Amino acid sequence: MKTFSIIGCGAVGRTLGRLFHESGVLELKDVLTRSEATARAAVAFIGGGRPAAGFAQLGPADLYLITCSDDAIAPCVRELCASGALGAQALVCHVSGALGSEVLHPATQLGALVASVHPVKSFADPAAAVGDFAGTWCGVEGDRRAAEQMGELFESIGARVFSIDPRFKAIYHAGSVLACNCLTALLEVSVTAYGKGGLDRETALQVMEPLVRGTVENVFRSGTVAALTGPIARGDAAVVGRQLRALDAWDPEVALVYRSLSAVALELSRRRGQAGEEGLESIEALLADTGEDDA
Numbered sequence: 001m002k003t004f005s006i007i008g009c010g011a012v013g014r015t016l017g018r019l020f021h022e023s024g025v026l027e028l029k030d031v032l033t034r035s036e037a038t039a040r041a042a043v044a045f046i047g048g049g050r051p052a053a054g055f056a057q058l059g060p061a062d063l064y065l066i067t068c069s070d071d072a073i074a075p076c077v078r079e080l081c082a083s084g085a086l087g088a089q090a091l092v093c094h095v096s097g098a099l100g101s102e103v104l105h106p107a108t109q110l111g112a113l114v115a116s117v118h119p120v121k122s123f124a125d126p127a128a129a130v131g132d133f134a135g136t137w138c139g140v141e142g143d144r145r146a147a148e149q150m151g152e153l154f155e156s157i158g159a160r161v162f163s164i165d166p167r168f169k170a171i172y173h174a175g176s177v178l179a180c181n182c183l184t185a186l187l188e189v190s191v192t193a194y195g196k197g198g199l200d201r202e203t204a205l206q207v208m209e210p211l212v213r214g215t216v217e218n219v220f221r222s223g224t225v226a227a228l229t230g231p232i233a234r235g236d237a238a239v240v241g242r243q244l245r246a247l248d249a250w251d252p253e254v255a256l257v258y259r260s261l262s263a264v265a266l267e268l269s270r271r272r273g274q275a276g277e278e279g280l281e282s283i284e285a286l287l288a289d290t291g292e293d294d295a
């Protein structure tokens with residue numbers, strides 16, 4: 001059985017550590033964190049491994065799983081390389097979506113293979129994450145052999161893996177931020193707009209709920225093109241024009257959000273083919289007219 005050690009063992013490290021340990025595909029050696037106390041707690045959670053008090057205590061392993069916080073990955077790799085534990089054929093893998101595997105470059109110089117596997121999942125509670133990890137999508141990139149081996153290892157604990165183009169990893173990662181964080185921010189903008197119309201926050205959220213849930217369900221059932229409804233799907237330039245004038249007068253920042261996202265909706269509407277081209281061209285002109293030249 002291949003061996004692995006974990007460097008940085010918080011929410012993600014504990015979850016993956018326990019899953020790999022319990023699956024029996026890997027044997028856990030060392031667990032290293034900033035403080036020995038958290039390393040001991042991680043070992044207790046995982047049910048295996050040995051807490052390491054520092055890089056000098058790290059022993060050899062076939063795989064070093066680096067699950068420390070993003071800003072600590074580069075320093076941890078440097079320390080791992082300096083420790084003398086890293087063997088020439090070892091694998092080094094981090095799990096960040098924000099950073100590419102190139103941050104592990106110092107390990108490559110010692111002959112190790114490097115990869116990154118990014119689980120597209122929120123790991124707030126490790127015990128819960130262990131229970132519902134199966135089916136988690138994980139984006140893999142790195143040295144071909146390392147990426148293949150890490151993909152197989154993650155599949156053995158239930159992950160569904162896909163490849164990422166390492167040149168565009170930051171853009172790939174922004175996809176999750178847009179889908180999650182920006183969606184939340186957009187819903188906050190909606191609450192504010194309902195508020196201008198006289199709805200308190202609680203009522204606004206209640207009114208929005210069936211609309212938002214229904215839209216999200218339609219997107220995942222039928223795709224974004226088929227799910228688009230509303231004035232841009234119909235090519236109703238008069239409605240779009242009225243809304244833009246009202247938003248420009250009320251809050252230019254909200255008008256900016258409306259314009260940006262409506263431009264994307266316009267493209268979806270063209271692909272959908274329901275609205276007449278004349279209406280869509282009028283909408284395009286309205287979206288392009290920010291009124292800045294009128295002054």
Ligand SMILES: NC(=O)c1ccc[n+]([C@@H]2O[C@H](COP(=O)([O-])OP(=O)(O)OC[C@H]3O[C@@H](n4cnc5c(N)ncnc54)[C@H](OP(=O)(O)O)[C@@H]3O)[C@@H](O)[C@H]2O)c1
Binds near residue numbers: 033072120121
């Ligand atoms: N959380 C998520 O939902 C999620 C999802 C996908 C990917 N990720 C990625 O997973 C990685 C870990 O995230 P996390 O949420 O599990 O972080 P976390 O819960 O904050 O845990 C970070 C761990 O790293 C250790 N650490 C920090 N600096 C260190 C250093 N210099 N040397 C050794 N250990 C160090 C910490 O040690 P102490 O315990 O002693 O402080 C802690 O055990 C990140 O790359 C993140 O981008 C996270």
